[in-house]
Amino acid sequence: MTSSAARRSLVLIAACIVGAIIVAGSACTEVNPRRLDIGWSESPQAGLNPFLARNEGDYLFLGLIYEPLCMPMMDGSVEPWIAESWEFDADRNAWLFHLDERAHWSDGTPLTADDVVFTFETVYAGDFPMGSTTKAFVKSVEAIDAQTVRFAMNGGFAGALPLLGGTLIMPRHVWADVDDVAQHPNETPVGSGPFVLEEFQPRSFLHVVRDADYWRGPARIDEVVIRVFLNLEAEVVALMKGELDLMPDLSGSEALIPPLEEDANVEVLLDRWPHIFYLAPNHRVDPWGQKAFRQAVDLALDKQAILDVSLAGYAEMPLMGYVPPLVTRWANPSVEWRGAGMTETERLAAANGLLDDLGLTRDDAGLRRTADGEPLAFTVSSLTYPSYIRAAELAKESLAKVGIELTVQVSDPETLYGGIVFSGERPLDWQLLVHGSTLHPDPDHFAREFAPVPPNPWDNAVAFGWEHEGLQSLLRDSRTEMDDARRRQMIQDAQTLFAEELPVITLGHRLHPAAHRTDTFTGWNPAKVIYGGMVHPLGSIVNLLSLEPI
Structure with a gap:
């Protein structure tokens, strides 16, 4: 945590920001007291097309309308949903x-095994994001009868249950006649979930209403509106003013948590979470492709300052093997940051030594240059989230001390992620990225991000241009290893190699902050559901079905 003085400073700054916005804001609009208003920081990149769902925003929005076979939980268990039971036929x-x-x-159409078969055949044939994690491991999908689906596997697949079970299911009778699934706007979605669409405005809001005939029993709230805020300070203010009931994820605006904690009508939840906050280099850009250069940058960064200042202390020091410490069954606790326990002078001396050995000499102004005279000057891209921007600024300050110059560039999530880094079409249009990922409790997530089969531009290894046959081979083998002890050793060894190789440079592990009002709804159930990309407990459908108006 930060020192008390630093924390008081953050509280004062945040209070000034919040106060200024409240003064400038308008009065709260009268709404249905049985309507739940949720704030979110980006528009879903999939729109209303569930076949394109790939991240947590997509699943937050679309998870109100569509449902998975089962609900994988953060503790590794799996809860029934559309599927009431399952088993593995070893023979x-x-x-x-x-x-x-x-x-x-x-x-009103029954949901049957044919819908499940259609969903998986469609995502596999179209190479849609939903199927990218399981396609290589599934030989066939077959309806045994109206209520039974069989997935025949290609060899072993250790992560089969949560990944197959966590896939959203689509209605065959709606989608079968769609000529181009990838381009279909799906303006009148038919789902199996507890809500049906009322209105959707991209980059603005989603409005759904209760399905009175929902098969699990109707929700106790009438409507849900998810409002998109590109300004996180404004989102926090909306919660404090009663214009929002819920912010399922405060990540990115940690400095604004203290004023919320002082609001008598707001409850802030802070959970340990398997999150990795990191700098992602573009390995295609010289010299980021050199391991020794990444190791020098890793040592030069003042990670304690980044955690204390940008994340307001709501974070843990990093393990460098990508798997965060909360995932105790799989994390390798020996891969601590090399700079832990070193003074700043010692860290910078070690970093400078590595840079000198690479022949990256300083000019008269102190800026390092390559042998060809090219300056070590890069752009670090950040989302609009305050904590990301501040982390980029602190990285800039740290690397200046070893002769590396950074320029901070801020972009909205849709432009930066969908348009550049993960588009697969502009691989050289970025150099360094402040980024974060939440790891599924099963380490198959780790393996598929850095050793994807088949490759896809939304996987980290592909997006970042990183390759390492030894580590990637180990990760690929871990995905098919069905012996738990051998698989665990593979994941441990992979983390050791990862900490040496540094495909990304881990800054820390964020806590998961969320907040809700206490004067509008009751029954809050922060169940830690993690299907698809949906990892925010208070935003899960499990929580929304538990709520009722006060």
Whole structure:
């Protein structure tokens, strides 16, 4: 945590920002007291097309309308949902899912095994994001009867249950006649979830209303509106003014947490979370592709300052093997940051020694240059989140001390992620990125991000231009290893190699902050659901179905 003086300073700054915005804001609009208003920081990149869902924003929005076979939980357990049970048939090397016969679509059509088969065949044929994690491991998907689906596997697949089970299911009778699934706007979605669409305005809001005939029993709230805020300070103010009921994720605005904690009508939840906050280099850009250069940068960074200042102390010091310490079953606690326990003088001396050995000499102004005379001057890209921007600024200050110049460039998530880094079409249009990921409790997530089969531009290794045959081979083998002890050793060894190789430079592990008002709804249930990209407890459908108005 920060020192008390630093924390008081952050509180004062945040209070001034919040106060100024409240004074400038308008009065709260009258709304249905049975309507839940949620704030979110970006528009879903998939729009209303669930086949394109790839990140947590997509699943937050679309998870109100569509549902998975089962609900993977952060503790590694899996809860029934559309599927009421499942088992693994070792003789056939196949998973069987048995569907709840009550399940039906919002237009009244029964939800059957044919819908499940259609969903997986479509995502595999179209190479859609939803299927990228499982396609290589599934031989076939077959409807045994109306309520039973069999997934025949290609060899072993250790992460099969949560990844197959966590896939959103689509109605065959709606999508089968769509000519181009990838381009379909899906303006009148038919789902199996507890809400149906009322209105959607990209980059503005999603409005859904309760389905009174929802097969699990109707929700106790009438409507849900998710409002998009590109300014996190404004989102916090909206919560304090009563214009929002819930912020399921305060990550990125940690400095604004103290004023919320002082609000009698707001409860802030702070959880340890398997999050990795890191700098991602573009390995295609010289000299970021050189391991020794990445190691020098790693040592030069003042990570304690980054955690204390940019994340307001709501974070843990990093393990460098990518798997965060909360995932105790799989994390390798020996891969601590090399700079831990070193003074700043010692860290900078070690970093300068590595840079000198690479032949990156300083000019008269102190800026390092390559042998060809090119300056070590780079752009570090950041999202609009305050904590990301501040982390980029602190990285700039740290690296200036070893002769590396950074310029901070801020972009909104849709432009930076969808348009550049993860587009697969502009690989050289960025150099360094402040980024974060939340790791699924099963380490298959780690493996598929850095050793994807098949490769896809939304996987980190592909997006960042990183390759390492030894480490990637180990990760790929871990995905098919069904012996738990051998698989655990593979993941441990992979973290050791990762900490040496540094495909990304871990800054720390953020806590997960969320906040809700206490004077509008009751029954808050922060169940730690982690299907697809949806990892925010208070934003999960499990929580929303628990709520009722006060």
